[in-house]
Amino acid sequence: MADLSVNMCGIDSPNPFWLASAPPTNTGDQIARAFDAGWGGAVWKTLGEPIENVYSRYSSIDVNGQKIVGLNNIELITDRSLEMNLIEIEEVKRRYPDHAVVVSLMVESNADAWDEIIKQVEQAGADGIELNFGCPHGMSERGMGAAVGQVPDYTCDITGWAKASATVPVLVKLTPNITDIRMAARAAKNGGADGVSLINTINSITGVDLDNFVPRPVVGDKSSHGGYCGPAVKPIALNMVASIAADPFTEGLPISGIGGIATWQDVAEYILLGSTTIQVCTAVMHYGYRIVEDMAEGLSNYLDSKGMASVNELRGLSVAKVTDWQDLDINYVVKADIDQDKCIHCGLCYVACQDGAHQAIGAERSEDDKTNVWIIEDACVGCNLCSLVCPVQGCITMEEREFGQTHMTWNEYTSDASPGDLYPRPKHGVTIGGD
């Protein structure tokens, strides 16, 4: 049984599983129940100036019957009084001294306001604070949230104010609604941040009510863009986490990874790409706190299978495996291989390759009237598409081909001192509507 405990920029946590600042961390009662379920930490739903929310706050997209592949929300920060929240923070810390309680904060952009609220939450016993520079709706229109996160200078300045006031570690939560996330992370680091949390939600409209033409979520006769999260955003978040982890300007800056995490595999991927803790919201909104049981057991089993005694051994192992395209080996060759014994003759690989890729799969009806498919090796560019659409596990695999070809990057290939020849590529587009 691997050790799952971590230390996130000075904050000890019994495991890397934190709840993100969001509806699941709205009250002390919720967080206590989450800790009982197995969560190691929680980022308290953002405290700040009093606000009021609208009714009708969430909308989602479903894909082929899978509910909430993506979730959108227009809820603001907490609508409960600061006083009540502080009492509950104190109570939660009293009952769960070993768990990580980080409090998310968002106030107007002046140093005194930040100083005042930071002192209050520290007084209540917070283990750390997270600066909400990411909220993309409502608060940003009032000059807070993403309005700060989208301007690196503001991020740096306000992080500096917070650090000047705080005695506990300060995390900066970054908005993805920005061209290059590394600039925001560098600004946070320059401001003295102890770590960064990312991603916050992505600006989104999930869809339109086709009866009354109002986008969802429908608030009377209007809607507003919201913040998008859930499984659909994971790839975007992973890329942002990886780019910060690999950025020499922010090297070693602890990362709390957020975005579409629902399973232990998701957790492992975030950690491999440089995260120390991870934060979850949507999956809990969908299934409840209990999902952490699978995460903990799955991650532990995985670490055991890799012979790792601690989750810390996993951290960052994939960071160096992300590189620029021009540094990839263009002579690495894979070809698709179909296990005919497993094929169920659905023909999906054929039509995908024929219409959507490189016309490298043949198909014909067999004598017993099934769709038989085969790889046309010479035409196959090894793009993976057929293996992605195949509904049968392990039926289409990508097999490496060794021809004694030279390892060669694009940069090497185009340099004067090219180390070898380009392995021949399949050619396409010879005939139009051909036979």
Next chain:
Amino acid sequence: MSTKLGFAPLPTMTADEALSEAHRCLMCWDAPCTRACPTSIDVPGFIKRIAHDDLVGSARTILDANILGASCARVCPTEVLCAGACVLNELHERPIDIGRLQAFATDDVVFGDLGLFRSVESTGRSVGIVGAGPAGLACGAELARMGHDVVMYDANEKPGGLNTYGVANYKMDQQTAIREVSFVESLGVEIRSGTAVGADVSLDDLFKNHDAVFLGVGLGAVPALGLDGEDLNGVEDALEFIAALRSASVDLTGQHVAVIGGGNTAIDSVTQAALLGADRVYLVYRRGRDEMKAYPHDIERALTNGVDFIHWSAPKRIEGDGSVSALVCDRTEYGSDGKLQTTEGSEYAIPVSMVLRATGQEKRRSFLEQIDGVAVDASGRVTVDDQFRTGNDRIWAGGDCVNGGKEVVNAVAHGKAAAIDIDRVLQSSPRGK
């Protein structure tokens, strides 16, 4: 009507059920389900339209291919057609429930009043259709949609043929069949029920009044077996037994029923009898299980309803005093010459109170032979070419009278193909009869 469990057809899917089932469809390329359908319904196409909340589009996809899509959804042996071909079977998953999805998609259109198919301008040409069963209805519906005047003649009191009279109630009730006929009528088809061609309307008038004629006359009754005692009370044609149940249920509690035969009518009859409460139900068949023409899924349903299968037995006579008391059989076996023979001294009696014949329907040879140019083969089936033309260039034929008795969906395929050819001929031929 009986409310016995299992007697009513499966309920229509709810929207949630249909949606979750529709999402399971893989949307195969050159889909095997479509290939397995005699009417080539674009199954993934109509299923995806359900998934995407376009029920009108879904219904149109089905009905353009098969105008009797609503009844086929219920009576098709999907286990050996579309669902049997579903690739999920190979993935060791439950195949898509295509039949019930099809019913879900078509019911609002066929049984509602959406007016999905609008009538087109009349061509002024007229087609007479003999027999308002599935083949005739499919032919007539297609022709009406092409603008031809269509008059259908049917000898029975109600139109619909086997859909109305010959389908087991647990597959589709009669009202559903009749309502589907009304849908076909709404396309502009005129149906004259209780009108037998050759009796109520002469053949001469038929050909005088129409530019073309389609014969969808189906098959006749199950002929007597020629057994002693066959005239006793309680001995019946299985098809008449099923037909009677279409309008009034009976309680078979206390009855011991033997059904003779191994095909679809036999299997429908035994299951029906069991569902109606008969104490004992026997299926008596000359040969073994593997040689039965009934479908495996229907055999399984009969078995789970408590039917006893008596194989290798040939009925010899029926005993009783006024009413049936026993069916006497000989055991059978294959002789050294490979022919089925009865076994000497093997006679035994099955005590029963009802005997139903399900040993194959008669062909309508005598009717068909009155029509100039219409040829029947040695087994009484109408001879047609690929376009369902008979030897008479104004007469087409399809359905059971051509194939000797298959599924509703086969009859629909014939009727539609014939309609397309009739239209082609009428459009290219000069007016005047």
